[in-house]
Amino acid sequence: MSEQATSEQTTASTEQAPQSIVNRRQPYPEGFLATISQGWAERPEQLPPLREQAPFAAARRAAVSAAFPGKRLVIPAGPLKQRSNDTDYPFRVHSAFAHLTGWATESEPDSVLVFEPRGDAHDVTLHFRERADRTTSEFYSDATVGEFWIGPRPALPGVAGELGIATAHIDSFVSTDDDLVVDEDDELTRFVSELRLTKDEYEVAQMRLAVKVTSDGFDDIIRELPRIIEHPRGERLVEGVFHQRARSDGNWEGYDTIAASGPHACFLHWTRNDGAVLPGDLILIDAGAEVDSLYTADITRTLPVSGTFTPIQRRIYETVREAADAAFAVAKPGVRFRAVHEAAMEVIARRTAEWGLLPVTAQEALDADRGGQHRRYMVHGTSHHLGLDVHDCAQARREMYYDGTLEPGMVFTIEPGLYFQIDDVTVPEEYRGIGVRIEDDILMTEEGPVNLSADIPRTADEVEAWMARLRG
Numbered sequence: 001m002s003e004q005a006t007s008e009q010t011t012a013s014t015e016q017a018p019q020s021i022v023n024r025r026q027p028y029p030e031g032f033l034a035t036i037s038q039g040w041a042e043r044p045e046q047l048p049p050l051r052e053q054a055p056f057a058a059a060r061r062a063a064v065s066a067a068f069p070g071k072r073l074v075i076p077a078g079p080l081k082q083r084s085n086d087t088d089y090p091f092r093v094h095s096a097f098a099h100l101t102g103w104a105t106e107s108e109p110d111s112v113l114v115f116e117p118r119g120d121a122h123d124v125t126l127h128f129r130e131r132a133d134r135t136t137s138e139f140y141s142d143a144t145v146g147e148f149w150i151g152p153r154p155a156l157p158g159v160a161g162e163l164g165i166a167t168a169h170i171d172s173f174v175s176t177d178d179d180l181v182v183d184e185d186d187e188l189t190r191f192v193s194e195l196r197l198t199k200d201e202y203e204v205a206q207m208r209l210a211v212k213v214t215s216d217g218f219d220d221i222i223r224e225l226p227r228i229i230e231h232p233r234g235e236r237l238v239e240g241v242f243h244q245r246a247r248s249d250g251n252w253e254g255y256d257t258i259a260a261s262g263p264h265a266c267f268l269h270w271t272r273n274d275g276a277v278l279p280g281d282l283i284l285i286d287a288g289a290e291v292d293s294l295y296t297a298d299i300t301r302t303l304p305v306s307g308t309f310t311p312i313q314r315r316i317y318e319t320v321r322e323a324a325d326a327a328f329a330v331a332k333p334g335v336r337f338r339a340v341h342e343a344a345m346e347v348i349a350r351r352t353a354e355w356g357l358l359p360v361t362a363q364e365a366l367d368a369d370r371g372g373q374h375r376r377y378m379v380h381g382t383s384h385h386l387g388l389d390v391h392d393c394a395q396a397r398r399e400m401y402y403d404g405t406l407e408p409g410m411v412f413t414i415e416p417g418l419y420f421q422i423d424d425v426t427v428p429e430e431y432r433g434i435g436v437r438i439e440d441d442i443l444m445t446e447e448g449p450v451n452l453s454a455d456i457p458r459t460a461d462e463v464e465a466w467m468a469r470l471r472g
């Protein structure tokens with residue numbers, strides 16, 4: 001494929017067009033220009049129905065409006081990002097924009113949601129680049145936004161009808177020096193991030209869906225293990241099998257899949273995924289499908305490639321599970337978020353001390369100022385909020401996040417691990433090269449925590465039975 005220049009560009013401004021287009025442009029002959037705008041059927045007038053997420057997004061906008069009376073607020077969707085030359089990354093809209101509009105996968109790059117103050121309230125308008133009329137050259141010649149190139153694009157009335165928001169063309173948006181803009185103004189950025197700390201009913205349903213697709217992706221990986229083991233880059237196949245499921249049943253992955261086999265499991269964000277998957281090793285798979293609404297799961301399972309754990313692998317695995325269970329047991333409404341991490345770390349300290357890996361006692365290791373020796377084997381946190389972003393609510397204040405309290409509606413991970421690097425001479429040889437993480441997605445309710453990913457086997461016995469069942 002090659003982009004076509006407009007007739008004006010072809011005749012007048014060859015040297016101004018990007019080099020990537022100039023070198024391969026073809027002029028449009030008169031016959032094409034005379035006929036291309038004609039012969040198209042009328043588009044249906046019928047407007048789409050209001051989407052189920054619209055009332056939830058409206059309530060969020062009302063909260064934002066009430067918090068910033070008299071201020072003009074701008075929430076940008078964000079631009080396309082260049083990958084290389086004239087190719088861009090797939091567009092992923094800003095999460096605050098998706099949250100406040102309910103417009104997710106289909107969002108248009110460079111759109112803005114504007115809160116225009118009116119008295120103590122706001123008029124809210126979604127500005128975006130509406131599709132071009134078929135009489136324009138944009139329709140047939142613009143490879144970035146032309147419908148001939150990228151398929152049907154939205155019109156103002158259709159989006160207004162689906163989202164329940166007034167819409168206007170992006171050309172009518174004029175920024176002012178007094179605007180508060182998300183990612184530019186700290187207070188607004190923080191507010192819209194903290195607004196996502198508790199999820200509404202629609203969001204919880206989307207999180208359940210994301211977990212379900214992710215669970216199916218893990219099943220697919222186990223079924224494909226015989227093929228994966230045969231391939232010199234088996235980790236890539238793991239990534240690819242999960243990607244196929246995520247793309248088929250959702251929008252994308254919420255983050256790059258970690259397919260970390262053998263000693264790679266000890267690299268916490270191993271996304272290179274270019275290693276072999278060898279029988280006898282463990283493989284740590286950290287993956288999450290992002291569904292069409294852009295909510296993502298974030299789940300880790302660590303599997304014995306051959307189907308059964310060795311005694312040392314099982315010991316480490318079951319200790320990580322013990323830490324996860326201890327974290328789950330303390331998670332209750334009103335409890336501090338940090339208490340979840342502390343409960344997991346208490347188990348990690350106790351067990352690593354018992355195994356003789358620490359130069360101090362477990363109690364000394366847990367001392368806030370002088371301890372921490374056990375953290376060599378688990379340097380990361382145990383929990384983070386989860387939702388539209390894998391690390392959701394990242395701009396929330398510490399007192400609302402790590403030092404805040406758990407409330408019904410919060411969705412967060414519990415993900416302890418133990419990682420013994422291949423060259424860590426502080427541990428006996430049999431531990432080296434083993435990395436385990438178990439990560440579940442938790443919904444807090446009035447009655448206590450619900451493990452949304454509980455149906456994905458967790459205990460060492462369950463994992464072995466799961467693998468035996470799916471591999472036949």
Ligand code: GLY
Pocket residue numbers: 255286287298384390415439
């Ligand atoms: N997948 C990244 C994380 O677990 O936080």
Ligand code: MN
Pocket residue numbers: 298384413415439
């Ligand atoms: Mn996580």
Ligand code: MN
Pocket residue numbers: 286287298299300439
């Ligand atoms: Mn994860």
